[in-house]
Every structure is written in C-alpha cells, then in structure tokens.
Amino acid sequence: MTRKSILLGTTALAGAALIAAPAFAGNTQSGGNYAVTLGGAFGFNTMWYSQDVSTGRGRGYAFEIDDAEVYVDAAATADNGIKYGVSIELNAAGDDTIATNEVWAFIDSDQWGRVEMGNQDDATDRMFINAEAVMAGRVGWDGNLFQVVNTGTGGGITDSYASTTDDATKLIYFTPRFAGFQLGAALTPDAGTNGRAGADNDGNANNVWGLGANWEGTFGDVGVAVAATYETGSRPNASGAGSAATEDPKAVTVGAKVNFAGFSVAAGYADFYDTGVTTAAAATGTDGGKWWDVGVGYKTGPWALSIAYLKTAKGNPTGISDTEWAVVSAGVTYSMAPGWDIQGEVNRFNGDNINATAVPVDNNGTVVILTNNFTF
Numbered sequence: 001m002t003r004k005s006i007l008l009g010t011t012a013l014a015g016a017a018l019i020a021a022p023a024f025a026g027n028t029q030s031g032g033n034y035a036v037t038l039g040g041a042f043g044f045n046t047m048w049y050s051q052d053v054s055t056g057r058g059r060g061y062a063f064e065i066d067d068a069e070v071y072v073d074a075a076a077t078a079d080n081g082i083k084y085g086v087s088i089e090l091n092a093a094g095d096d097t098i099a100t101n102e103v104w105a106f107i108d109s110d111q112w113g114r115v116e117m118g119n120q121d122d123a124t125d126r127m128f129i130n131a132e133a134v135m136a137g138r139v140g141w142d143g144n145l146f147q148v149v150n151t152g153t154g155g156g157i158t159d160s161y162a163s164t165t166d167d168a169t170k171l172i173y174f175t176p177r178f179a180g181f182q183l184g185a186a187l188t189p190d191a192g193t194n195g196r197a198g199a200d201n202d203g204n205a206n207n208v209w210g211l212g213a214n215w216e217g218t219f220g221d222v223g224v225a226v227a228a229t230y231e232t233g234s235r236p237n238a239s240g241a242g243s244a245a246t247e248d249p250k251a252v253t254v255g256a257k258v259n260f261a262g263f264s265v266a267a268g269y270a271d272f273y274d275t276g277v278t279t280a281a282a283a284t285g286t287d288g289g290k291w292w293d294v295g296v297g298y299k300t301g302p303w304a305l306s307i308a309y310l311k312t313a314k315g316n317p318t319g320i321s322d323t324e325w326a327v328v329s330a331g332v333t334y335s336m337a338p339g340w341d342i343q344g345e346v347n348r349f350n351g352d353n354i355n356a357t358a359v360p361v362d363n364n365g366t367v368v369i370l371t372n373n374f375t376f
Contacts, residue, residue, distance in 0.1 A: 034074035034085065040092070043067040043343075043373040045144055051365030053150045053354070062148055066138075067373065068093040069101060083108040098194070102167050109176075116172040119194050122163035123172050123184035124229035127212030129255030130160045130268025131295030136304040137331020137345030138369050141293075145327065145347045145367050152354025152361065156323035157289040157312040160268060162229050162253045164275055165191045165208050180217040186210040191233070191249075203238030205249045223259035228252075235276075247274035247282050267294040281317070289314035289323075302335035316356045324352040343371040 043066035050060060070092055075085030089101040104118025132142045146158045170188040190197070192204030200206055214227035231251040237243050255268030272288035295308030310327045331345035347367045353360035 034076045036072065036074045038070070038072055039376055040070040041067045041373070041375045042092075043371050045138070046370045047144065047148055047367065049148045049365060049367040051149060051349075051363055053152070053361065053363040055150060057148060057150055064144065064147070065093045066144060066371070068096075081109070103195075111176065113176050114174045116174075119167045119169050120172060121167060122165045122170065122188065122208075122210040122231070123174065123186040123212045124210035124231050124251070124253065125161065125163040127182075127184050127214050127227055128162040128229045128253045128268060128270075129214070129225060129227040129257050129266060130253075130270075131266050131293040131308040131310070132160060132268075133257050133266045134264040134295045134297030134306055135308050135329065135331055136297060136306040136333040137329070137343045138371055140308055140329030140331065140345065140347055141310050141327050143345075144369055145329070145349070148367060149349060149351075149365065150354070150363055151325075152323070152351065152356075152363065154314065154316070154323035154354050154356030155289075156314045156325055156351070156354060156356075157272075157291050158325055160270070160291055160293050160310060162251065162270060163210055163231055164205060164249050164251065164272075165210065165231075167194060169193050169195060177216070180215045182214055182216075184210075184212040188233075201236055201239045203236075203243065203246065205233045205235050208233030208249060221260060224256070225258075226254075226256045228254045245279040247277050247279060247288075249275045250288075251275060262299050264297045264299075265295070266297075268292065284317035285315055286317055287315035304333040306331050314356075316353070320356060320358055321353045321360055323354060323356050324350075326350045339375050341371075341373045341375075343369075343373055345369050 045064040045066050047062045047064060051057065070090040072088045075083060077083050084107045086105045088103045091099060091101050102119050104116050104120040106114060106116045108114040132139055138144050141159055151158055165188040168188050168191045170186050172186040175183045188208040190204050190206055191208055192198055192202060210231045212229040214225060216225045231249060233249045235246045235248045237245050250273040251270060253268060253270040257264060257266040269292040271290040274282045275288035277286050277288055289312060291310060291312040293308060293310040295306055297306035307330045312325045314323045316322055327347055327349045329345055329347045334342045336342055349365060351363040354363050355361050
C-alpha cells in the first residue's frame with residue numbers, strides 16, 4: 001500500500017498540520033525550531049500463486065518484505081499561524097534501488113491553502129477516487145498482486161492510477177475546502193527527474209499539469225464524495241538515432257464514494273488516450289489504455305472486509321485484440337493490536353492477449369496473500 005493511501009484517502013489535505021503517517025514512534029526537537037516525528041512501516045507477505053503462464057514463477061509461493069520504510073517529518077507553526085515543514089520517506093528494504101521514496105516540504109494556511117515542493121505524488125493521484133478507497137487486505141491490484149504475475153510484453157494496464165508522473169519533482173497546490181469543494185493543481189517540469197533538473201530532450205514527458213477537484217458532504221447519515229481529475233503535458237522527442245515521436249500525455253478520471261452504517265461503496269474510471277504511445281503506433285490503433293473499478297467495503301470494530309473488481313483494456317494495432325486484465329479481489333484486515341494488523345486477500349485474475357500478438361497468449365490464475373503489517 002502506498003503511503004499516499006494512508007495519508008489522504010479522498011480528502012486531500014484539508015487543514016493537516018503534520019503528515020498523518022502511521023502511528024509515530026515518538027517526538028523530539030530539531031534545533032528548537034521544529035517538532036520532529038519519527039515513524040515507519042514494515043510488512044511481511046506470504047504469497048501463494050498459480051497461473052497459466054508459469055515461466056519463472058513455477059515455485060508457487062514467495063516471501064516478501066513490503067512497505068519497509070522510515071518516515072521523518074518535521075513541522076512548525078509561525079507566529080502568524082502558517083504551518084510549514086519537511087517530510088522524508090526512506091526506503092529500508094534490502095533490494096530497494098533508491099534511498100528515498102518521497103521527500104518534500106509544505107507550507108499550509110487555513111486561509112489560502114497548501115503548497116508542497118519536492119518529490120511527491122501528483123495532485124491528480126491524491127484527489128481521485130476509486131475502489132482502492134474502500135478495499136481491505138493488501139488493496140488488490142494496487143498492492144502486491146502483480147509482483148508475482150507474468151504480465152507479458154503487451155504493456156497492458158495492471159493498476160488503477162491517475163497520473164503518469166509518479167514521484168517526479170514537482171510543485172503542488174491545494175485550495176482550502178469551501179462548502180465541501182476543494183481544488184488541486186501540480187506542475188511537473190520533467191516526469192523523469194527525481195531531485196535534480198534533467199535534460200528536456202531525453203524523451204520524458206515535460207510540462208505536465210495535474211488538475212483535480214473533489215467535493216465531500218453528507219445527506220443525513222450518508223457520506224458522499226465525488227472527484228474528477230485531468231492531466232496534460234508535452235512529450236518532446238528524445239535526441240539520438242532511433243528516437244520515435246511519441247504522443248503527449250493526457251488522462252481523465254472520475255470517481256465517487258458513498259458511506260453508510262459501516263458500509264462503503266466506491267468506483268472509478270480513467271482514460272489515458274494515447275499517453276506514451278509512439279505516433280506511428282497510435283496511427284495503427286494502439287492507445288494508452290483505460291480502466292474502471294468498483295468496490296464494497298465494511299468496517300466493524302477491529303475488522304475490515306471488502307470485495308472489488310478491476311477491468312482494464314489497452315488498444316493494439318488493427319487486427320490484434322486488445323490487451324485486457326480483469327481482477328476480482330476479496331480482502332480482510334484485522335487489527336491485532338495498536339500498530340499491528342493481519343491482512344489477507346484472495347485475487348482471481350484473467351489476462352487476455354498479454355503479449356499483444358496476432359495469436360493471443362492469455363494468463364489466468366489466483367494469488368493469495370497473507371501479511372503481518374507493522375506501523376510505528
């Protein structure tokens with residue numbers, strides 16, 4: 001599960017003074033200027049799986065360290081009431097390839113909103129709503145499922161996401177919430193940079209704007225949230241021999257969530273048009289893909305349960321069937337003690353034409369995951 005899911009859900013950042021990470025280990029002082037909180041997470045997955053295309057995955061089970069991270073958050077409040085601080089998320093698993101997952105600073109005011117600067121998820125990813133908002137367990141396709149599934153070479157979508165910039169360096173702004181409404185915007189100069197400035201002719205998406213809007217309210221005992229996001233940018237050609245013209249990034253999402261008496265229902269939809277597709281391939285019918293999902297969750301005491309469904313499709317050249325994935329995910333979470341959850345889920349997946357070939361190769365199977373998840 002991404003830290004974004006833990007922090008924001010569907011509410012973005014309405015008035016948060018500190019980053020709401022999992023239960024923090026403790027507080028200290030940094031030079032007398034900031035209140036510093038230290039926390040982290042560690043998950044251990046036991047995974048059992050079977051699939052039709054079993055090359056390289058024939059063992060049928062795996063152990064995995066997941067969400068092994070250390071969070072360092074520093075925050076302060078100026079005399080005029082403005083809140084400010086820095087958040088650093090350090091990767092701790094042995095095979096992580098980068099030291100930090102996210103690092104960013106914020107300036108927050110109840111009157112004029114919140115600014116964030118650094119390597120952080122786009123405003124679109126933070127504000128969109130989909131089935132993930134109600135899912136228990138390891139959050140199905142947004143968790144660990146596809147780490148042990150052979151997804152082929154067709155480039156099909158296997159997740160429910162809203163942005164193509166990931167944690168690239170960006171500037172983000174959220175308005176205060178007014179009458180239930182909130183707006184968000186993010187500018188990413190180069191989707192391929194994560195800290196330092198990069199060249200603008202390396203083929204990465206440039207000048208990517210992520211825009212989002214959501215509304216939250218209640219009707220009696222029923223809570224309702226709706227959201228829509230839009231992403232657009234440019235894709236300059238990479239320099240050098242063999243570089244191909246590529247279509248500009250573009251994405252639209254819509255979603256909604258309803259809560260009542262412990263039950264929650266959420267659904268989302270996204271279309272990526274021709275994002276990341278070469279101009280030549282787009283002319284033959286290839287596209288960037290789309291997805292939709294729906295989920296139902298229920299919480300009572302220490303228990304959370306859910307069942308959800310994801311359907312994705314990516315268009316291939318004329319005469320070749322689409323690359324599609326469908327997943328049914330049933331999950332459960334039980335809080336054993338403060339900072340210790342037991343999570344389990346069963347996922348049934350179907351992949352059609354996973355290699356985007358004239359003679360389709362399909363991959364169907366099941367993945368079961370049991371996790372001990374610790375936050376401190």
